[in-house]
Amino acid sequence: MSTSYGAHADDHHGPEPGLLRWLFTTNHKDIGTLYLWFALIMFFVGGFLAMGIRAELFMPGLQVMDPHLFNQFTTMHALIMIFGAVMPAFVGFANWLVPMMVGAPDMALPRLNNWSFWILPFAFTLLIGTFFLPGGAPAAGWTIYPPLVLQGGANVAFMVFAIHMMGISSIMGAINIIVTILNMRAPEMTLLRMPLFVWTWLITAFLLIAAMPVLAGAVTMLLTDKFFGTSFFNAAGGGDPVMFQHVFWFFGHPEVYILILPAFGIVSQIIPTFARKPLFGYESMVYATASIAFISFIVWAHHMFTVGMPLSGELFFMYTTMLIAVPTGVKVFNWIATMWRGAMTFETPMLWAIAFVVLFTIGGFSGLMLAITPVDFQYHDTYFVVAHFHYVLVTGAIFAIIAGVYYWLPKWTGHMYNERLGKWHFWLSTVSVNVLFFPQHFLGLAGMPRRIPDYAVQFTDWNMVSSIGGFAFGLSQLLFVYILVQTIRGGERAADRVWEGAHGLEWTVASPPPYHTFEKPPRVTEAEAHG
Amino acid sequence: MHRRTPGQAMSSGIAALTALVLASPSAFAAWDLNLPVGVTPISRIVYDLHMLILWICVAIGIVVFGVMFISIMRHRKAVGAQAARFHHSTFAEIAWTVIPIVILVTMAVPATTTLIKMEDTTDADLTVKVTAYQWMWKYEYIEDGVTVYSTLAPSSRQAIYEDPTKVENYLLEVDNPIVFPVDRKVRLLLTADDVIHAWWVPELGQKKDAIPGFINEMWTLIKEPGVYRGQCAELCGKDHGFMPIVVRAASEDEYRAWVAERKMAQAEQAALAMHSWEKTELMALGEKVYVTACATCHQLDGDGIAGAFPSIRGSEVATGGLQDHLKLVMDGRAGTAMRAFGAQLSDVELAAVVTYQRNAFGNATGDVVQPAVISAARNLNTGG
Numbered sequence A: 001m002s003t004s005y006g007a008h009a010d011d012h013h014g015p016e017p018g019l020l021r022w023l024f025t026t027n028h029k030d031i032g033t034l035y036l037w038f039a040l041i042m043f044f045v046g047g048f049l050a051m052g053i054r055a056e057l058f059m060p061g062l063q064v065m066d067p068h069l070f071n072q073f074t075t076m077h078a079l080i081m082i083f084g085a086v087m088p089a090f091v092g093f094a095n096w097l098v099p100m101m102v103g104a105p106d107m108a109l110p111r112l113n114n115w116s117f118w119i120l121p122f123a124f125t126l127l128i129g130t131f132f133l134p135g136g137a138p139a140a141g142w143t144i145y146p147p148l149v150l151q152g153g154a155n156v157a158f159m160v161f162a163i164h165m166m167g168i169s170s171i172m173g174a175i176n177i178i179v180t181i182l183n184m185r186a187p188e189m190t191l192l193r194m195p196l197f198v199w200t201w202l203i204t205a206f207l208l209i210a211a212m213p214v215l216a217g218a219v220t221m222l223l224t225d226k227f228f229g230t231s232f233f234n235a236a237g238g239g240d241p242v243m244f245q246h247v248f249w250f251f252g253h254p255e256v257y258i259l260i261l262p263a264f265g266i267v268s269q270i271i272p273t274f275a276r277k278p279l280f281g282y283e284s285m286v287y288a289t290a291s292i293a294f295i296s297f298i299v300w301a302h303h304m305f306t307v308g309m310p311l312s313g314e315l316f317f318m319y320t321t322m323l324i325a326v327p328t329g330v331k332v333f334n335w336i337a338t339m340w341r342g343a344m345t346f347e348t349p350m351l352w353a354i355a356f357v358v359l360f361t362i363g364g365f366s367g368l369m370l371a372i373t374p375v376d377f378q379y380h381d382t383y384f385v386v387a388h389f390h391y392v393l394v395t396g397a398i399f400a401i402i403a404g405v406y407y408w409l410p411k412w413t414g415h416m417y418n419e420r421l422g423k424w425h426f427w428l429s430t431v432s433v434n435v436l437f438f439p440q441h442f443l444g445l446a447g448m449p450r451r452i453p454d455y456a457v458q459f460t461d462w463n464m465v466s467s468i469g470g471f472a473f474g475l476s477q478l479l480f481v482y483i484l485v486q487t488i489r490g491g492e493r494a495a496d497r498v499w500e501g502a503h504g505l506e507w508t509v510a511s512p513p514p515y516h517t518f519e520k521p522p523r524v525t526e527a528e529a530h531g
Numbered sequence B: 001m002h003r004r005t006p007g008q009a010m011s012s013g014i015a016a017l018t019a020l021v022l023a024s025p026s027a028f029a030a031w032d033l034n035l036p037v038g039v040t041p042i043s044r045i046v047y048d049l050h051m052l053i054l055w056i057c058v059a060i061g062i063v064v065f066g067v068m069f070i071s072i073m074r075h076r077k078a079v080g081a082q083a084a085r086f087h088h089s090t091f092a093e094i095a096w097t098v099i100p101i102v103i104l105v106t107m108a109v110p111a112t113t114t115l116i117k118m119e120d121t122t123d124a125d126l127t128v129k130v131t132a133y134q135w136m137w138k139y140e141y142i143e144d145g146v147t148v149y150s151t152l153a154p155s156s157r158q159a160i161y162e163d164p165t166k167v168e169n170y171l172l173e174v175d176n177p178i179v180f181p182v183d184r185k186v187r188l189l190l191t192a193d194d195v196i197h198a199w200w201v202p203e204l205g206q207k208k209d210a211i212p213g214f215i216n217e218m219w220t221l222i223k224e225p226g227v228y229r230g231q232c233a234e235l236c237g238k239d240h241g242f243m244p245i246v247v248r249a250a251s252e253d254e255y256r257a258w259v260a261e262r263k264m265a266q267a268e269q270a271a272l273a274m275h276s277w278e279k280t281e282l283m284a285l286g287e288k289v290y291v292t293a294c295a296t297c298h299q300l301d302g303d304g305i306a307g308a309f310p311s312i313r314g315s316e317v318a319t320g321g322l323q324d325h326l327k328l329v330m331d332g333r334a335g336t337a338m339r340a341f342g343a344q345l346s347d348v349e350l351a352a353v354v355t356y357q358r359n360a361f362g363n364a365t366g367d368v369v370q371p372a373v374i375s376a377a378r379n380l381n382t383g384g
């Protein structure tokens, strides 16, 4: 039998049996599942490091680790959470959902898809392996500023190659998503009928293609500065250490929108479902997303107000940063207008989505405060910033991911999750995450710098509160794993249209969906598209 | 029996947690919540601006979350709400684009004027050049010719692995505080010798990065005498958390007295370099210098940290040729954390620390390095 027949036969039957299925799969659902499991594992690795950090910060003095190891923990925690947990989780969602939402049989470039995923375990083995090198893991913060980062030893090379691999994976994934969305839609799935999740991912994919190569360039210059005698960022050799920060944040700020736009998409799917009302201002949501993406490229230096820019530069970046609050506000108002005069119910996904709206907005408020340059001179590099980015990343990105998992899990597995346990998971997480991060605002305002392993005694109380919240939040996530495993193994059968108010093509196929869906393009009615 | 919902169970949990936390040792009772008002005209404006923006955010939050809360209470299926069908309102959408823009402009105006004031470093009465090192600060008073090195106080360093609550100003105390005269505009010129640091005293209302190869400017004008403490605010490696800043603001007279006293000490140092030293004297001073300047990397026991900082015990350099050892310590090694100590340490200190390294930790070279050797090496370097 020739291989082409084999491949053909594969199209019509189920997956190959055994583990090789996962290694060679080109099926978007399988790859989506792989991404999601990978993200969950990395979430726990990064979470383990966070627990170590919080244990050290529980009391003044050093009890758990020395300062050098502490710096390795914060750096690796952030790199793993951002590149290993949040980004792969969103790509997992895109793989599972984009083809089903636009009525395509699979991703446009299935083999590329397999590669995009399988690069990641190697990248993270390289990265996490640095803990076992002499001198340890990278310890200069996830922002890897020279000259400090260049004081690392061999870990610089490992980290640079790991980042290159992650970048290649992201770019290939982004290309695949763009091509799928633009070329593979069912004929009646016009652009303005696409679910908002698809829109946000389309825009995110363009951000990825624009931003990741910039990071790749920056880290390559670090590599040659470290090992090949160049002086891109070395002032003694005529280079410029601040240049690195500009290049890094030219990547870094779009990156934070890469971490949040798909979350906006997920929440925009969930709220209309449980409000039983169409999404308010669909088109303005699309335009808001696109303008956020555009503005995100002209605000980067708000991360570097203290490097000593000229006044005109500081003013420019302050104004553009404040501007980004406008489209972000539009999104929040639209979500609330969607709830207004709906007929809401509060199943677990809706609870997470509502918490997202409230807590992400709090992160937005602190972001607005940080945008005010003269006051940022006080806030910058304190725990106020740590509080800010955890409100947008944990209660923003992570909460949306969890909301999305509860929302689509019955579709993916064909089983309902345990609603009571889901609610417990929600309440435990929401309370503890605020105990964890809210006091960090106070710490920062009272003068505690970030990235320190030990602090003056007046910061003790709030650090203790924060650590207790941290341990509680960490433990609560074990419940999540329990619920996931329980649901995958069995449970009440889920209907095809799992939620009464759900609209969109993914709900027209069986739960769980057959291995191949939409081999013939489906019809798309206005009612199915927008509810 | 009525089952408790997770929500109800959680609230009693929080009550218990709060009780636990509030019962923590009162020795650290300091539930600081807010930015300090500070002691400079700028810090007060910054504080007011912070409060203004904060209250605007709170107000917006109350409106937005309030509407959402009403909706959650009233528009729920459980109370029989019927879903409306609207999904668009041009009026609302224009309103909630325009109103935020207006609010933002009202924030931007005071922010801009404040920023312009902060960046005006002209007409300073006094200039202090601040150079950051891993992990200490050097302050050079340009007009008065005083140089001060300032590093974490030994009392704090000893308490790190013991009981921090026992020392005063744990991690916020230095060996040599600096003095600024009150009511004088002090201009700070910031730079660094190795990696990027940032100079921050919250009460002075601002921080700025100290970057190798760059000179940044910042100014302050302290109104109230007192002692103000701060820390390095940019990750600068292992001891980033251990490089505090202490500024004493004093009257012009006290400031003058302090300058005179520092100058005396500097003259004494210079005199010391002239005479010949006993080995025991050098070893004693060398140990002190080693502890403050070298031990953060090479460790107190001289064993270093594998993979990051080499051991001095049995080191080829510290037991090999004296000139190579001197050169390494004075010039540092480019591209590593081993920086040049030539400019930072005096001749006596250099002589002492090199003698110490060559005779301590079992490095029994027996060499004694006199300060004169150092000044000779310096002259050689400058080609004089």
Ligand code: HEM
Pocket: A047, A050, A051, A053, A054, A074, A075, A077, A078, A081, A082, A086, A140, A141, A142, A143, A386, A389, A390, A393, A394, A397, A398, A436, A450, A451, A452, A470, A473, A474
């Ligand atoms: C289990 C929940 C988490 C806890 C307890 C936690 C805690 C912490 C702590 C204590 C720091 C160190 C702050 C410092 O010293 O500067 C930190 C840094 C950071 N975390 Fe988290 N974190 C959590 C989840 C996350 C997630 C989900 C993300 C990303 C999506 C994230 C992103 C970051 C980033 C970007 C930094 C900055 C690291 C750096 O300074 O380079 N964290 N986190």
Ligand SMILES: [Cu+2]
Pocket: A252, A253, A256, A299, A300, A302, A303
């Ligand atoms: Cu940003």
Ligand SMILES: [Cu+2]
Pocket: B196, B197, B198, B232, B233, B234, B235, B236, B237, B239, B240, B241, B243
């Ligand atoms: Cu520092």
